[in-house]
Amino acid sequence: MIVLHHLNKSRxxxxxxxxxxxxxxxxxxxxxxxxxxxLAPPELKAIxxxxxxxxxxHNGRVIAxxxxxxxxxxxxxxxxxxxxxxxDDYIDYLQWMHFAESSAIxxxxxxxxxxxxxxxMNMLDQYAQVEVAKVMTYFNQRVTAGYLVGGQLTxxxxxxxxxxxxxxxxxxxxxxxxxxxxHDFLAxxxxxxxxEALEAELDKSI
Numbered sequence: 001m002i003v004l005h006h007l008n009k010s011r012x013x014x015x016x017x018x019x020x021x022x023x024x025x026x027x028x029x030x031x032x033x034x035x036x037x038x039l040a041p042p043e044l045k046a047i048x049x050x051x052x053x054x055x056x057x058h059n060g061r062v063i064a065x066x067x068x069x070x071x072x073x074x075x076x077x078x079x080x081x082x083x084x085x086x087x088d089d090y091i092d093y094l095q096w097m098h099f100a101e102s103s104a105i106x107x108x109x110x111x112x113x114x115x116x117x118x119x120x121m122n123m124l125d126q127y128a129q130v131e132v133a134k135v136m137t138y139f140n141q142r143v144t145a146g147y148l149v150g151g152q153l154t155x156x157x158x159x160x161x162x163x164x165x166x167x168x169x170x171x172x173x174x175x176x177x178x179x180x181x182x183h184d185f186l187a188x189x190x191x192x193x194x195x196e197a198l199e200a201e202l203d204k205s206i
Contacts (some may be wrong), residue, residue, distance in 0.1 A: 002026040002073075003057040007040050008203040010164055011066045013055030017195035018158045024163045030202040038116075039165060064161075067097055068107050070155045081154050088149040096148050096156035104139065104163045107131035108117055108170075136167065136176055145181035161186055 004019065006012040006028050015043075019026045031053065033043050043050035044050050048064050055064045063069055074081040083089035110128035114121065148156045164183040167173045173180040 003029060004042060005029045005031065005053055005055040005057075006199075006202065007031045007044065008199070010040075010053050013165070014066065014158050014162050015054045015056070015069055015200050016198055017161065017192050018073060018155075020191040020194050021081075021153065021158075022073060022196075024077055025075075028198070031133035032182075032204050039050065049139070059090065067101055067159060068146050070158050071097070074155045083150055083154060093149045093156050095163075097159050099139075100156075100163055102158035103135050107168075108163070108166050112170075132172075135181065136172075139163070140176040140178045143182045145178075145185045148182075157164055157186065160171050161192070 001026060002019065004012065004015055004026060005146065007096045028162065031044055033040060040051055040053060042051060048062055054066055054069060055062060055067055063072055083093045107128055111132050113123045114128050147153055148160060164179050167179060168183055173183060
């Protein structure tokens with residue numbers, strides 16, 4: 001049994017989707033963000049010292065980090081979701097897997113923090129806007145309305161789904177038509193829809 005420690009409105013949404021695609025037995029332990037700080041509750045630190053989500057428990061192991069969880073579970077249960085090692089598709093897969101939590105997420109987080117802070121800043125606001133435009137324009141140029149790699153579902157789609165979802169929630173998808181098409185494609189997948197419904201059901205802040 002896989003246990004997913006899931007924080008509402010977090011990266012662990014994509015792990016729910018992955019678990020649905022894997023078709024494995026799993027259980028979700030839900031946690032809610034603090035209404036004032038928007039931070040994870042201290043209870044998560046009892047699972048992993050960083051107190052962040054997603055975290056899974058499997059076969060006596062505690063595994064953190066979305067990318068590591070995605071690669072681990074795909075290797076265990078759906079190796080077909082990882083392209084053949086050494087192939088061009090595998091190189092693309094690796095780049096998207098790492099792009100999600102490096103080049104893509106950083107400017108989005110900076111922009112979100114600037115907006116939440118609300119204070120006048122000397123350079124960070126402009127920097128965040130320029131970086132979001134640059135990185136998402138690159139992503140928009142590389143993607144179409146379909147799976148990212150090799151015409152089939154891979155871990156790269158699991159990881160990058162959070163990025164287009166963040167753009168969607170921020171109302172920015174209209175500026176990137178290819179990303180909107182990709183988002184709409186994912187939103188039409190049965191298991192993706194199941195994950196959306198499960199997360200909404202678990203989110204007590206709605």
